[in-house]
Amino acid sequence: MTTLKTKVLPADGHLAATSSGARARHTPLMPSAGMRRVWLTLLGWGIALIIFFPILWMVLTGFKTEAEAIADPSLIFTPTLESYVAVQARADYFKFAMNSVVVAFGSTLLALLIAIPAAYAMAFLPTRRTKATLLWMLSTKMLPPVGVLVPIYLIFRDLGLLDTRSGLIIVYTLMNLPIVVWMLYTFFKDLPRDILEAGRMDGASTFQEVVYLLLPLTLPGIASTGLLSVILSWNEAFWSLNLTSSNAAPLTAYIASFSSPEGLFWAKLSAASTMAIAPILIFGWLTQKQMVRGLTFGAVK
Amino acid sequence: MATLQLHDIVKRFDDTEVIKGVDLEVNDREFVVFVGPSGCGKSTLLRMIAGLESATSGDILIDGVRMNEVGPAERGLAMVFQSYALYPHMTVEDNMGFSLKLAGVPKEERRRKVREAASILQLEPLLERKPKALSGGQRQRVAIGRAIVRNPSIFLFDEPLSNLDAALRVQMRIELARLHEELDATMIYVTHDQIEAMTMADKIVVLQGGVVEQVGSPMELYHHPRNRFVAGFIGSPKMNFLEVERVSAAATGVEVRLPGGDTCTVPVDGSGLDDDALTLGIRPEHLQLDPQGPLTGRIEVIERLGGVTSLYVRMQDTLVTVSADGNVDSRVGDSLRFGFERDCAHLFDGEGLALPSLARHPLAGLNRQDNRAPAAAGRL
Amino acid sequence: MSKTRASGRTVGGLRSLSLQAPAVTLLLLWMLVPLGMTVWFSLQRYNLLMPEMVGFAGLENYEFLFTDPALWRAMGNTLVLVGSVLTITVVGGVLLAVLFQQEFPGRGIARVLAISPFFVMPTVSALVWKNMMMHPSNGVLAWLAGVFGLPAVDWFSALPMTSIIIIVAWQWLPFALLILLTAMQSLDEDQVEAARMDGAGPIAVFFYITLPHLKRAISVVIMIQMIFLLTIFAEIYVTTSGGPGLATTNLAFLIYMQALLDFDVGLASAGGVVAIILANIVAIFLVRLVARNLES
Numbered sequence: 001m002t003t004l005k006t007k008v009l010p011a012d013g014h015l016a017a018t019s020s021g022a023r024a025r026h027t028p029l030m031p032s033a034g035m036r037r038v039w040l041t042l043l044g045w046g047i048a049l050i051i052f053f054p055i056l057w058m059v060l061t062g063f064k065t066e067a068e069a070i071a072d073p074s075l076i077f078t079p080t081l082e083s084y085v086a087v088q089a090r091a092d093y094f095k096f097a098m099n100s101v102v103v104a105f106g107s108t109l110l111a112l113l114i115a116i117p118a119a120y121a122m123a124f125l126p127t128r129r130t131k132a133t134l135l136w137m138l139s140t141k142m143l144p145p146v147g148v149l150v151p152i153y154l155i156f157r158d159l160g161l162l163d164t165r166s167g168l169i170i171v172y173t174l175m176n177l178p179i180v181v182w183m184l185y186t187f188f189k190d191l192p193r194d195i196l197e198a199g200r201m202d203g204a205s206t207f208q209e210v211v212y213l214l215l216p217l218t219l220p221g222i223a224s225t226g227l228l229s230v231i232l233s234w235n236e237a238f239w240s241l242n243l244t245s246s247n248a249a250p251l252t253a254y255i256a257s258f259s260s261p262e263g264l265f266w267a268k269l270s271a272a273s274t275m276a277i278a279p280i281l282i283f284g285w286l287t288q289k290q291m292v293r294g295l296t297f298g299a300v301k
Numbered sequence: 302m303a304t305l306q307l308h309d310i311v312k313r314f315d316d317t318e319v320i321k322g323v324d325l326e327v328n329d330r331e332f333v334v335f336v337g338p339s340g341c342g343k344s345t346l347l348r349m350i351a352g353l354e355s356a357t358s359g360d361i362l363i364d365g366v367r368m369n370e371v372g373p374a375e376r377g378l379a380m381v382f383q384s385y386a387l388y389p390h391m392t393v394e395d396n397m398g399f400s401l402k403l404a405g406v407p408k409e410e411r412r413r414k415v416r417e418a419a420s421i422l423q424l425e426p427l428l429e430r431k432p433k434a435l436s437g438g439q440r441q442r443v444a445i446g447r448a449i450v451r452n453p454s455i456f457l458f459d460e461p462l463s464n465l466d467a468a469l470r471v472q473m474r475i476e477l478a479r480l481h482e483e484l485d486a487t488m489i490y491v492t493h494d495q496i497e498a499m500t501m502a503d504k505i506v507v508l509q510g511g512v513v514e515q516v517g518s519p520m521e522l523y524h525h526p527r528n529r530f531v532a533g534f535i536g537s538p539k540m541n542f543l544e545v546e547r548v549s550a551a552a553t554g555v556e557v558r559l560p561g562g563d564t565c566t567v568p569v570d571g572s573g574l575d576d577d578a579l580t581l582g583i584r585p586e587h588l589q590l591d592p593q594g595p596l597t598g599r600i601e602v603i604e605r606l607g608g609v610t611s612l613y614v615r616m617q618d619t620l621v622t623v624s625a626d627g628n629v630d631s632r633v634g635d636s637l638r639f640g641f642e643r644d645c646a647h648l649f650d651g652e653g654l655a656l657p658s659l660a661r662h663p664l665a666g667l668n669r670q671d672n673r674a675p676a677a678a679g680r681l
Numbered sequence: 682m683s684k685t686r687a688s689g690r691t692v693g694g695l696r697s698l699s700l701q702a703p704a705v706t707l708l709l710l711w712m713l714v715p716l717g718m719t720v721w722f723s724l725q726r727y728n729l730l731m732p733e734m735v736g737f738a739g740l741e742n743y744e745f746l747f748t749d750p751a752l753w754r755a756m757g758n759t760l761v762l763v764g765s766v767l768t769i770t771v772v773g774g775v776l777l778a779v780l781f782q783q784e785f786p787g788r789g790i791a792r793v794l795a796i797s798p799f800f801v802m803p804t805v806s807a808l809v810w811k812n813m814m815m816h817p818s819n820g821v822l823a824w825l826a827g828v829f830g831l832p833a834v835d836w837f838s839a840l841p842m843t844s845i846i847i848i849v850a851w852q853w854l855p856f857a858l859l860i861l862l863t864a865m866q867s868l869d870e871d872q873v874e875a876a877r878m879d880g881a882g883p884i885a886v887f888f889y890i891t892l893p894h895l896k897r898a899i900s901v902v903i904m905i906q907m908i909f910l911l912t913i914f915a916e917i918y919v920t921t922s923g924g925p926g927l928a929t930t931n932l933a934f935l936i937y938m939q940a941l942l943d944f945d946v947g948l949a950s951a952g953g954v955v956a957i958i959l960a961n962i963v964a965i966f967l968v969r970l971v972a973r974n975l976e977s
Contacts, residue, residue: 037784037785040780040783040784040785041785041786041787043780044780044781044783044785044788044791045785045787045791047777047780047791047795048790048791048792048794048795049794051794051795051797051798051851051854051855052794052795052797052798053821054798054806054809054810054813054814054851055797055798055801055809057809057813057814057821058805058809058813061813070819071819072824073821073824114703114704114707115704117700117701117703117704118700118701118703118704118705120700121696121697121698121700121701122697122701125696125697125700126697127697127698128315130697133701133705137704137705137708139964140708140711140712141908145912145933146912146914146932146933146936146937146952146953146956147716147719147936147952147953147954147956147957147960148715148716148718148719148953148957149936149937149940149949149953150718150719150722150940150946150949150950150953151714151715151718151719151722151950152715153940154718154946155714155715155718174707174708174711177704177707177708177711178708181704192384192386194382194383194384194385194386195386195387195388195389197353197373197380197382197386198380198382198386198387198388198447199388199399200352200353200372200373200374201351201352201353201373201374201378201379201380201400202374202399202400202403202447202451203374203375203400203403203404204374204399204403206696208403212399212403213388216390217388217389217390231800234802235800235801235802235803237802237803237804237914237915237918238912238914238915238933241914241915241918242937251802252802252803252804252915255802255804255805255808256804256808256915256918256919266812266813266819269808269812270809270813273805273808273809276802276805277800277801277802277805280800280801280802281797281800281801283800284796284797284799284800285793285797285800288793288796288859289863
């Protein structure tokens with residue numbers, strides 16, 4: 001039967017036979033496998049494009065003139081950088097961006113620094129309380145920030161941390177710490193104990209163990225943990241909107257300022273938004289697979 | 302010189318006692334194998350010797366010095382892990398030289414020592430490779446090489462061959478035996494495979510449930526197992542156990558009634574024996590087809606290996622294994638009579654303890670179960 | 682048992698504790714200090730606009746809060762928002778995961794496109810939806826309605842909660858997809874083929890093999906999303922500011938309004954305590970969920 005089909009539909013039959021997915025559908029669906037593939041492709045791409053559309057539209061609008069931006073939707077236009085130029089002309093754009101970078105990376109570094117020893121201890125020197133501690137850490141994440149907004153606001157006011165980068169870094173570090181510990185714990189646990197024990201037999205101190213063995217071996221995991229922390233900090237809007245006003249305001253606050261009537265300049269808004277999300281979007285694309293592994297706490301392999 | 306003594310070692314995890322008071326003496330240059338079923342505590346015991354696990358109580362002495370509180374690296378030991386535990390991000394050379402690097406040994410000397418160890422194991426062509434690019438056997442060799450470089454007084458092996466295929470395992474077994482000769486070091490080796498224990502050990506330690514069942518040379522354990530567990534664990538195929546009834550018991554022998562109704566006398570010391578239900582242990586290789594033999598049974602399965610044929614024979618409710626000649630022409634369903642060598646039979650009392658044989662087996666006698674003879678005697 | 686257990690409990694225990702100390706201490710402080718202060722403030726008369734009116738208020742703030750219909754409205758809105766988004770993302774996520782597990786040309790790129798919204802900051806996605814998608818006259822959806830001869834919908838005044846749910850679901854659907862897709866890849870192909878041999882069609886395979894396999898992944902999705910959904914803020918702040926009226930005010934936004942717009946610290950703190958209690962009720966349920974996941 002296969003030979004017959006190959007003769008009738010040489011290209012398609014060959015394709016279906018070589019793709020691994022086709023193997024599973026051999027029995028009942030064989031006759032329509034080719035059609036099925038076409039439908040799948042259409043459906044898969046259709047849905048992906050619908051989901052992606054708002055982002056795509058935003059990027060495109062950023063290259064339109066303001067008039068084109070509010071005109072009837074059209075894919076045909078002459079791209080222009082005038083909105084980007086206008087956004088850049090607002091001198092403070094880079095200040096916001098800089099704040100975002102400093103705060104996101106600063107808090108991530110700090111969180112990693114605090115979390116690595118903790119995750120090391122939990123993964124390799126577990127005690128009877130380790131699981132409870134991990135769960136407790138996660139539960140602090142469930143405290144609604146709004147529940148503690150007032151005291152944090154007042155403490156920050158009294159310590160002079162309001163509207164400062166260090167203030168925001170502190171908050172983000174603590175905000176992401178549970179998830180960072182969790183993810184690192186997951187990655188560390190994946191590392192065979194034997195390797196660290198071999199290191200200990202070879203005479204490595206705890207510090208040497210971490211530096212020579214643990215860190216290099218779990219670097220991909222640490223990197224993706226860091227990237228998730230960067231993404232979460234970069235996109236965080238509650239604390240940044242409430243604890244900063246001008247000096248330390250990151251991009252979330254900058255973008256939020258477009259919700260005012262000024263926001264009717266859609267092309268500029270789109271250009272600014274594109275710039276605000278581009279780095280993190282690319283980070284995300286590159287690291288999605290790694291990130292998921294840590295995020296699922298090992299529950300999903 | 303490197304000796305090891307364990308005094309009443311106990312290990313408790315939470316509330317479970319996994320090692321229940323182990324005493325052991327390992328002599329200089331001895332090859333000692335810990336063997337037992339999984340979960341018997343053999344790996345835990347090894348890890349306590351290594352310092353990776355702390356003993357709950359008891360003393361660990363190396364060359365007479367108490368080591369309980371000494372870190373793993375300072376005990377002068379090296380360990381080869383079951384998974385090899387090679388550092389995946391380092392080359393073979395860096396793997397082997399890591400301990401020296403940590404110890405601050407200058408680069409040149411490090412290089413020299415690594416090359417020296419590599420030449421013993423024929424690893425020179427692989428020095429620049431990463432573990433990923435090595436075969437299982439090669440990784441195994443690197444792991445051993447990493448241990449050699451440290452020039453330890455005692456080598457520890459934790460089931461090192463269990464990840465290799467059958468052919469490689471035989472090869473590595475020979476290589477390890479050769480290495481033991483060549484390095485003249487004390488080695489402690491953990492395995493669940495009694496064949497590895499029998500082939501490599503000067504001294505076997507049989508563990509079960511955290512307790513040492515017996516310590517002795519391979520032949521000692523084979524010919525004079527102390528109890529049913531050791532008897533069943535050592536030897537392949539497994540020893541057969543038949544429920545028998547005591548007829549009479551004396552210091553010169555015990556007469557028992559076999560399942561078929563016949564009686565026979567086993568040459569063991571039966572003085573003071575008052576159990577009626579006893580267990581007769583006969584190894585498959587000590588049973589033979591014998592038209593006049595006292596045992597009868599019906600063949601259920603035949604496995605022909607060429608040189609040897611295994612017959613699985615139903616005797617009453619027990620399925621008995623018989624290692625017969627490769628040329629026997631019996632068929633499944635045949636009812637046959639079997640005989641056995643009285644001298645090779647074992648008799649166990651109601652608690653499963655072996656009654657002492659009247660005569661020591663000549664090869665068992667050669668050995669150093671008194672733990673004091675020089676290591677070389679074992680290699681006659 | 683022998684190989685996987687922890688090393689040296691007593692020595693290791695101490696070392697373990699000291700290594701964890703910084704993280705644990707900081708999180709304890711981060712949790713307890715503001716929590717204590719919130720509880721304390723909630724019992725005070727404390728309005729930043731009326732600095733002379735301070736003093737112990739007892740349960741006055743709570744009384745005021747619980748008699749204020751806004752609280753109940755906000756709680757209801759929170760639950761509707763969380764429940765709807767969870768339902769949409771889990772059901773949609775499973776279906777999409779099944780779809781994107783199939784082999785088709787360009788699948789890799791299609792997957793990446795579909796998960797992209799997860800990386801977009803909430804403020805941006807809210808603005809894009811508010812202005813370019815859902816704008817009643819110039820938005821893409823209005824234009825689409827026009828193409829089909831339908832009247833344009835003024836999303837944020839006619840269907841405010843639905844609009845917020847759409848935006849939030851759009852952000853979190855990719856997350857569910859991402860996790861479920863990963864879980865899907867570990868599905869044993871032999872199991873599916875065995876089911877096929879037993880006569881199961883694609884639908885039976887989905888319900889008897891795929892769905893049970895995804896159970897744990899789904900619980901992870903629900904858990905993580907809940908943490909974030911309970912505290913949705915930016916999307917509301919940017920689009921509806923809780924309105925019209927209280928239509929889209931959730932607990933987070935209510936407390937925000939009281940604290941930072943009305944400057945009533947006492948009342949806002951009481952709201953915070955309520956939010957924390959609510960979150961803890963959810964947390965107890967969630968922690969049990971994760972604990973089960975941790976076991977294996």
